Amino acid sequence: MRKWILFFLILVFADVFAISSLKEHVSLDILREAGIPVEEMENAGMSPREMRLYLPFWQDMEYFPLAVRPQEREDPFSFTDTWMEERNYGGKRKHEGCDIFGKAMLSGYYPVISITDGTVEKVGWLPLGGWRIGIRSPKGGYFYYAHLSGYGREFLEGEAVKAGELLGFLGDSGYGEEGTCGKFAPHLHMGLYTRYGQDEEYALNPYPVLVYLKDHTKEISY
Ligand SMILES: [Zn+2]
Structure with a gap:
């Protein structure tokens, strides 16, 4: 039984991880479309969260x-x-x-x-x-x-x-x-x-x- 709970938890975590990384990609595309040089900012060590502050x-x-x-x-x-x-x-x-x-x-x-x-x-x-x-x-x-x-x-x-x-x-x-x-x-x-x-x-x-x-x-x- 415990095994199954563990398995279930791993599935949930994997899902959350996949969704959040997907979200990250989608939002980076939005930044790119707005003309923000995402790659340069990444190279400068900026996180997607920081980049998003420039978007508005x-x-x-x-x-x-x-x-x-x-x-x-x-x-x-x-x-x-x-x-x-x-x-x-x-x-x-x-x-x-x-x-x-x-x-x-x-x-x-x-x-x-x-x-x-x-x-x-x-x-x-x-x-x-x-x-x-x-x-x-x-x-x-x-x-x-x-x-x-x-x-x-x-x-x-x-x-x-x-x-x-x-x-x-x-x-x-x-x-x-x-x-x-x-x-x-x-x-x-x-x-x-x-x-x-x-x-x-x-x-x-x-x-x-x-x-x-x-x-x-x-x-x-x-
Ligand atoms: Zn100065």
Whole structure:
């Protein structure tokens, strides 16, 4: 009798396992259809559960956050995956974003544009982020652009912005009181957050998003 119970239990477990792995496959197909680079994300060590967090706002994204000039011969921007690396300013903390550097190490030179349509949720100075702007996309992604040298125009909280609109310029503001500059090499810090359960600002790694957006770089004359 005991044997049969054991056999039955094994069957149940096998079934649950098969169904959940099937579910996993189906949902990965949904991610692929939405344009999410599943293989790259897998290679970067991301689980399907993590990948799914990008799904709601994936199609809101239109442009790489830095624009190039038409005459630019080679890609001037570089970034690497530094997600959760140690940072020291403002106490020990983890790097919650991705930093993009321009070839010319200049502040106020490269235009930062909005990745998505959206609404300005936060704008102005932060001791850590310097001149920053945070934009909530229509499907709930929160895109945080920090260390700007200045803004493209005056932005007000609650105001609408368009994908590709000039937000400001890549800079080196931050790490101090309002107006502090030059404490580090100029770069754009990109943060990416989503609503997850009760958490309005659940941090996601922007790196795979930026790799994907690299093929969607906007050309503008400036
Ligand atoms: Zn950063």
